[in-house]
Amino acid sequence: MTQKNRLPEGGRIDRTRPLGFLFNGRRYTGFAGDTLASALLANDVHFVGRSFKYHRKRGILGSGAEEPNALVQLELGGRTEPNARATQVDLYEGLIASSQNCWPTLEADLGAANSLLSRIYPAGFYYKTFMWPPSFWMTYERFIRRAAGLGRPPREPDPDRYEKAWRHCDVLVVGAGPAGIAAALAAGRSGARVILVDEQAELGGSLLSRKGAIDGAPATHWLDTALGELRSLPEVMVLPRTTAYGYYDHNMIGLIERIGDHRGGSNGGVPRQRLWHVRAKQVVLATGAIERPLVFSDNDRPGILLASAIETYVNRYAVAAGRRGVIVTGNDTGYGAALALAGAGTAVTVVDLRTEPTGPQHETARARGMEILAGHTVARTFGNGRVTGVEVMPMTADGEGVVGSGRRIECDLVGMSGGWSPTVHLYSQSGGKLRYDEALAAFVPGNFRSGQHLAGAVRGSFGLGAALSEGFAAGAAAAEAAGFRAAAAPVPAVEGYEPAPQRMLWVLPSSKPLGHGGKNFVDFQNDVTAADLKLAVREGYRSVEHVKRYTTTGMGTDQGKTSNINALAILSETVGAAIPAVGTTTFRPPYTPVTVGAFASRDLGDLLDPIRRTPTHGWAEKVGAPFENVGQWKRTWYFPKAGETMHAAVNREVKAARTSIGIVDASTLGKIDIQGPDAVKLLNWVYTNAWDNLAIGRSRYGLMLDENGMVFDDGVTTRIGENHYHMTTTTSGAPRVLAWMEEWLQCEWPHYRVFLTSVTEQWATIGVAGPNARKLISELTQDIALEDESFPFMSMKEGHVAGIPARVFRISFTGELSYEINVPTSYGLALWQALMTAGEKYEITPYGTEAMHVLRAEKGYIIVGQDTDGTVTPGDLGMDWIVSKKKPDFLGKRSLARADTRRDDRKHLVGLLTQNPSEAIPEGAQIVGELKPRPPMKMLGHVTSSYYSPNVGRSIALALIEGGRARIGQELHAALPDRNIRVTVTEPRFFDLEGTRVNG
Amino acid sequence: MVEPYLRQSALVHRGLSRAAAGAMSGAGIVLSERPFRAMVNLRGEASDAGFLSAVRAAAGVELPLQPNTTQRAAPVTALWLGPDEWLITAPAGEERVLVPALRASFGERHAAVIDLTESRTVIAVSGAHARDLLAKGCTLDLHPRAFPVGACAQTGLARAGALLHLVDEAPTFEITILRSFADYMWVWLADAAQEYGVALRTE
Incomplete structure (x- = not known):
């Protein structure tokens, strides 16, 4: 394919590097330095998409972030990305893109029939039509989405790598046009840490698009020198292809850097994109301005562009996007496009809304003999697709009507300039308030926020001279505010665009009433016309926020960058209120869409959340044991032998612990070291029972309550010295318990002399349970006497096991004779293996969390968080025995005296036995007294724990049941979706009711 | 052993x-x-000169009092963790010397020595x-x-x-x-x- 619109010379593209790409299945060629949009225009491809609602033919409108029309589906498979702005896609070899919102093809789109029905698709069409009945919305929505969708999301995993990182700096400069570069220079020269970001591949902003001179040389010479100096400053980081997408509190800015997009994705370890969270001491916004389209009849045909875009395509990309051009403008900047086109050999007519045009570029055009029609309007456009002509007419003096007859001008390119809107998005996101400037017909920043500086067009200071002087000043001020000495820099002399008076007409007049014979588009992406806005007002909408939502203006992925100001000006005219009184809608992040993958980065798969490993993790992995998540820990669930089901494995493990020896890795149990003379006072506060008389070397079980009297943790605490205690907590409750005690110590009892330290990971804890436990351990220790007299239940001894220094606790979560051996964590596996080897003759059996749960449920021992849920008191659990009546106070005590916590009919923990002994009730099953054919039924409570117990020889369950203790002996029902199970209420314990097994 | x-x-x-x-x-x-690496957590009062000198005597290192700073007296390093908390690090095995030495040095003083090596x-x-x-x-x-x-x-x-x-x-x-x-x-x-x-x- 030839690039018929490519100019033989000029531009910033590299003609030695041609790049092939596919668009809608056809092969084209562009050059390095092109965007997809400039490459398409070089090949004279204007028609690139269908509009959202009417499926009208649309072409490239702009040259940057503002683009509402040229949204393409980029790439295929897992890499595919919807709604990519062709104006911001850097061209690369092999790029594949296609149009969106058309079927079966762009040219033969069936949805275009909507255009014929446009009379029945007015503003608010969806709201009016699909309102009733409300339950039908789900049905409607599916069809609407199919008909009016944009691009398609990827269906496959994204193969690219994404990174995210935090960064700090003294001065962040957003925008590398002349103002931003000047600011970065001024700040960088002071030694401050500076980050300069720009969303484009090449830095320079308007210097790349407009002809201008600085210090008597082409502006690009100054640009090259300035960028060279910036790159030489060690503390200056320059990030091209990086969009500042969000401005958050305290100068936190979100950046998205496109590292590999222009190479087609990530490459090895180099990511496709990097998300930066920047915390800047000072921010300089030099974000420039965006040109506004003009609103005239059928202003949306392919070939009608923003004037500044036409100028950019000529000067930066060496593309003259047509052979015969018409520029319609209300200001002097539109002449830049006219002069650029003329320089490229394109014949141009300028339609100037002003009756007496002025301005330096206007003068140049006039001097060159360009046809200029002052005081004229474009009444309508022609073409079936690509624009083929315009009708121009003289306007009345007030610009509200036309006089005389129209003249048709044949053309294939139209540029429009409705003035400039400062790019105040980031400023507004930061909380800045806008002020309407009548002369500029634009909203400009209205106040200066602390830590923030503005320079150039974003302030409404148009022109190269203002950009440079304000840029240097802002950069210096920012550096000074960050604590650096910034020397005054000489501001270079400039020659280039300078502002001149403009004329604003928000809707161009025509010989026909608005909306007749053509559509005057305001929002190109969402297909909102001037007539739609006026209709909304007639229907009673006044607030800009309501009109926005009703008409959907400004609600596309472009967030109305080209449409918002036109829309609210038309609204203001229609309701007869001044523009400032109408106000603007809210600017929200992101400035342009950000790939979700960049937010996720590597927080995926195994790195989504930390996996915490116990000392026996690798051993369990090798024997093929599956793991269970307990908080972030992986705990061994059960240890299946070859071919064994989970049920069989758990039954075997549970039996072994009651007939010989079971062994379990309990290292995840929370452990807190408590030291200090007031340690016992703290224990008396946080536990419900009394701790004053615990002897050194003895252990005690305790329950912890929150302020509401609800159980929130339990565990065994051991006194290991005069003022020294070793507390254990539940696995998942460990951080919460430590934080809870620290909070009370720091906020309520700062005078207590107690230090708390987590020692969870200092000790590997191996539980050894079963009738042969004592025999086995006695074979592995010489310095710990294990007889009952010297080492009774609920006590601790220090010594060595298998030669490893150990603290051995005689405590039991199984009800069996049981020891928990604590050794230094790095010896945890060595201890485990020593026990396994020495225990072979006892058929020692490793067990996992499932068997542990069955064993404790047989005994009726609770698991906090499983049998309790934050609404359960000790009384509800039948554990009043552990609540001290004598202690003057403890945390939660007062709440236990409330009428509600003293009710008899609270939910109590009880046991449930099924009629069929081999059937286990699913955990969570609802228990009802009276069965009905279908819900609702009165629910009495639910099953908290349920297992098959081989030791009891039947299934067992624990449940929280309303007034449960009074129901013991009653028959109730577990109501399940597919069946009901008849159950009998029992005491919540099922095995070894006398409690003698713990003695061995 | x-x-x-x-x-x-x-x-x-x-x-x-x-x-x-x-x-x-x-x-x-x-x-x-x-x-x-030997890691011993220390809790005590930075305002208590006796505590600071007890650490110096037992571990041979000054405790840093500026937040987020460290003091090194090879092979021992003291890291500031909080207004009343430090971490003393030393080569492997040294915890067996450091812990008893620090405890002995503190005597009856309200300070805590916690071995976190493991x-x-x-x-x-x-x-x-x-x-x-x-x-x-x-x-x-x-x-x-x-x-x-x-x-x-x-x-x-x-x-x-x-x-x-x-x-x-x-x-x-x-x-x-x-x-x-x-x-x-x-x-x-x-x-x-x-x-x-x-x-x-x-x-």
Whole structure:
């Protein structure tokens, strides 16, 4: 394919590097330095998409972030990305893109029939039509989405790598046009840490698009020198292809850097994109301005562009996007496009809304003999697709009507300039308030926020001279505010665009009433016309926020960058209120869409959340044991032998612990070291029972309550010295318990002399349970006497096991004779293996969390968080025995005296036995007294724990049941979706009711 | 005494000794585990001169009183963790000397000595891109002006809590992390370092 619109010379593209790409299945060629949009225009491809609602033919409108029309589906498979702005896609070899919102093809789109029905698709069409009945919305929505969708999301995993990182700096400069570069220079020269970001591949902003001179040389010479100096400053980081997408509190800015997009994705370890969270001491916004389209009849045909875009395509990309051009403008900047086109050999007519045009570029055009029609309007456009002509007419003096007859001008390119809107998005996101400037017909920043500086067009200071002087000043001020000495820099002399008076007409007049014979588009992406806005007002909408939502203006992925100001000006005219009184809608992040993958980065798969490993993790992995998540820990669930089901494995493990020896890795149990003379006072506060008389070397079980009297943790605490205690907590409750005690110590009892330290990971804890436990351990220790007299239940001894220094606790979560051996964590596996080897003759059996749960449920021992849920008191659990009546106070005590916590009919923990002994009730099953054919039924409570117990020889369950203790002996029902199970209420314990097994 | 070969570092399963053989040259990041370092947590009153001199007498190091700083008296380092909390580190095995010495030195004084040697391991991140790597998981400013050699901080790294300590100009950061998180942190660091080129090394 030839690039018929490519100019033989000029531009910033590299003609030695041609790049092939596919668009809608056809092969084209562009050059390095092109965007997809400039490459398409070089090949004279204007028609690139269908509009959202009417499926009208649309072409490239702009040259940057503002683009509402040229949204393409980029790439295929897992890499595919919807709604990519062709104006911001850097061209690369092999790029594949296609149009969106058309079927079966762009040219033969069936949805275009909507255009014929446009009379029945007015503003608010969806709201009016699909309102009733409300339950039908789900049905409607599916069809609407199919008909009016944009691009398609990827269906496959994204193969690219994404990174995210935090960064700090003294001065962040957003925008590398002349103002931003000047600011970065001024700040960088002071030694401050500076980050300069720009969303484009090449830095320079308007210097790349407009002809201008600085210090008597082409502006690009100054640009090259300035960028060279910036790159030489060690503390200056320059990030091209990086969009500042969000401005958050305290100068936190979100950046998205496109590292590999222009190479087609990530490459090895180099990511496709990097998300930066920047915390800047000072921010300089030099974000420039965006040109506004003009609103005239059928202003949306392919070939009608923003004037500044036409100028950019000529000067930066060496593309003259047509052979015969018409520029319609209300200001002097539109002449830049006219002069650029003329320089490229394109014949141009300028339609100037002003009756007496002025301005330096206007003068140049006039001097060159360009046809200029002052005081004229474009009444309508022609073409079936690509624009083929315009009708121009003289306007009345007030610009509200036309006089005389129209003249048709044949053309294939139209540029429009409705003035400039400062790019105040980031400023507004930061909380800045806008002020309407009548002369500029634009909203400009209205106040200066602390830590923030503005320079150039974003302030409404148009022109190269203002950009440079304000840029240097802002950069210096920012550096000074960050604590650096910034020397005054000489501001270079400039020659280039300078502002001149403009004329604003928000809707161009025509010989026909608005909306007749053509559509005057305001929002190109969402297909909102001037007539739609006026209709909304007639229907009673006044607030800009309501009109926005009703008409959907400004609600596309472009967030109305080209449409918002036109829309609210038309609204203001229609309701007869001044523009400032109408106000603007809210600017929200992101400035342009950000790939979700960049937010996720590597927080995926195994790195989504930390996996915490116990000392026996690798051993369990090798024997093929599956793991269970307990908080972030992986705990061994059960240890299946070859071919064994989970049920069989758990039954075997549970039996072994009651007939010989079971062994379990309990290292995840929370452990807190408590030291200090007031340690016992703290224990008396946080536990419900009394701790004053615990002897050194003895252990005690305790329950912890929150302020509401609800159980929130339990565990065994051991006194290991005069003022020294070793507390254990539940696995998942460990951080919460430590934080809870620290909070009370720091906020309520700062005078207590107690230090708390987590020692969870200092000790590997191996539980050894079963009738042969004592025999086995006695074979592995010489310095710990294990007889009952010297080492009774609920006590601790220090010594060595298998030669490893150990603290051995005689405590039991199984009800069996049981020891928990604590050794230094790095010896945890060595201890485990020593026990396994020495225990072979006892058929020692490793067990996992499932068997542990069955064993404790047989005994009726609770698991906090499983049998309790934050609404359960000790009384509800039948554990009043552990609540001290004598202690003057403890945390939660007062709440236990409330009428509600003293009710008899609270939910109590009880046991449930099924009629069929081999059937286990699913955990969570609802228990009802009276069965009905279908819900609702009165629910009495639910099953908290349920297992098959081989030791009891039947299934067992624990449940929280309303007034449960009074129901013991009653028959109730577990109501399940597919069946009901008849159950009998029992005491919540099922095995070894006398409690003698713990003695061995 | 127990055989030392039975002692297992937190990352032993990663087979670092094998990985070291294939270490690439010119890598932007070198990762290694520095296991078994003696780590003793101290709690006490910074305003109590007797406490400070007791530490000096027993451990031979001054406790740093400026937040997020360290004091080194080779081979012992004291790291500031909080207004009343420090970490004393020393070569492997030294905890068996340090803990009783500090306890004896404090006598009846209200101060706590907690051996945390077994709780944690150290992953060293070294190389030209060490700061860039850590910035992917840490919100702190690690620029040399803000975080010079000798600085330390308890902070979040990726999704785990960590103690960072910049030990030299390479730069080398020592990341002290709970043992159970070591594998997660190792995998995270190795993956995040890919773009810089990564070498694994045994100490």
